Amino acid sequence: MNNNDVFILAIESSCDDTSAAVLKNDKVLSNVVANQKIHEEYGGVVPELASRAHQQNIVPVVHQALHRANIDKNKLSAIAFTRGPGLMGSLLVGTSFAKSLSMGLDIPLIDVNHMQAHILAHFIDEPEFPKPEFPFLALTISGGHTQIVLVKDFFDMEVIGETIDDAVGEAFDKSAKVLGLPYPGGPLIDRNAKEGNPKAFEFPIPKVGELNFSFSGLKTSILYFVEKSLEQDPEFIEKNMNDICASIQYTIVEILMKKLRKAVKITGINRIAICGGVSANSGIRNRLKKAEGDYGWTTYIPKFEYTTDNAAMIGIVGYHKFLNKDFTDETATAQARFSL
Structure with a gap:
């Protein structure tokens, strides 16, 4: 063990997954995620149930992360945690635990923006997954967010396009619900799509501002199409x-590719990284890889386990903030809305 090694314990609790990870510098030693199955009964995340489950899960999840990493808590250099954005009740559990542990161990506390973490997950040391070169464009796609971000450096990011209504992940899940598929429906649409004809039915491409997205109209058109067809x-x-x-x-x-092509044309940057839960979708991954040959882009697709909410991505931000000595203190509060 090098005396200069940095060991970060990271905690993620922004929505319905309780996760803890241990990183040695930029390498993941453990990444534990506890899912909350209870929300499947309700067809979506119930905030009150989510925060209660986090309270039950956080101690065993952190214990398991330290155990799998084979590291004693007294060897930790800092605690990193998700400050926002997310569900307030869920964020409060992770924030309170992280603050208490950092005070108890007398080590620095690092607050992390959840959306920034999705993007910087690409910088986790994984030999088979090359790290993007700056500057690059990040397409951040999840259940709650759809953004195109111009990434100039680790902590110099600018949102140049975003959804004006619903997120792409919600469009997948709500469409699945219309089809009678259980929650979460996005992965089920992906699975069924592999056996289907993508040109069988035509749905409208929304016309909105230059780099912005809209999915509410598409959701409505799918609903009306299905209702009419069932009649x-x-x-x-x-x-x-x-x-x-x-x-x-x-x-x-x-819809996503059309906006990406426009973003590349406007910025002149053809390095594209996708991130967020919906980046696990095979259709998006395949289309982006195809774009390398079609348009000469260099694309970066994250390791599958770093797409959905996880603490490893919080840890990589924590590591780079630690190098910059960018710490927070016990006055830090959770923020449901937390812009890049």
Whole structure:
């Protein structure tokens, strides 16, 4: 063990996953995630239930992260935690725990922006996944966010496009609900789409500002299409599930790619990184890899486990903030809204 090594314990609790990770510099030693299955019964995340589950999970999850990393808590250099954005009740659990532990161990406390962490997850040391060169464009796509971010440096980021209404992950999940698929429905649309014809049904591409997104109109058009089709044939969904899913996914991917092409044209930057939970979608991943040949882009797709909410991405931000001695203190408060 090098005396200059930095050991970060990271805590993520922004939504419904309780996660803790230990990083040695930029390398992940452990990354533990406790999912909350209870929300499946309600078709979406219930904030009050989420915060209660975090309270139950956080101690065993942190204990397991330290155990798997084979490191004693007294060897830690700092505690990093998600300050926001996210669900306030969920954030409070992680924030309070991180502050208490940093005070108890008398080590620095580092607050992290959840969206910044999704982007910087690309800088975790993973030999098979090259790190982007600055500057690059990040397409941040999740259940709560859809943004195009111009990333000039680790902590110099500018949002140049974002959704004006719903996020892309919500569009996937709500479309799945219309089709009678259980929550979370996005991965199920992806799975069914692999067996379907993406050109079977046509859905509208919304026309909004230069680099901004809109998904509310698409959700409505899918709902009306399905309702009308069911009137004509009550078994329409059952007969056409794969084709419907493939057509929905194709349309959403086209919306994202259209804006990315415009962003590349405006900025002159052709290095593209995707991040966030929806970056696990195979349709988006395949389309982005195809863009390397079609447009000459260099694309960066994160390791699967770093796409959805996880503490390893919080830890990599914590590591770089630690190098900059960018610490916070016990007065730091959780923020449901926390801009880049």
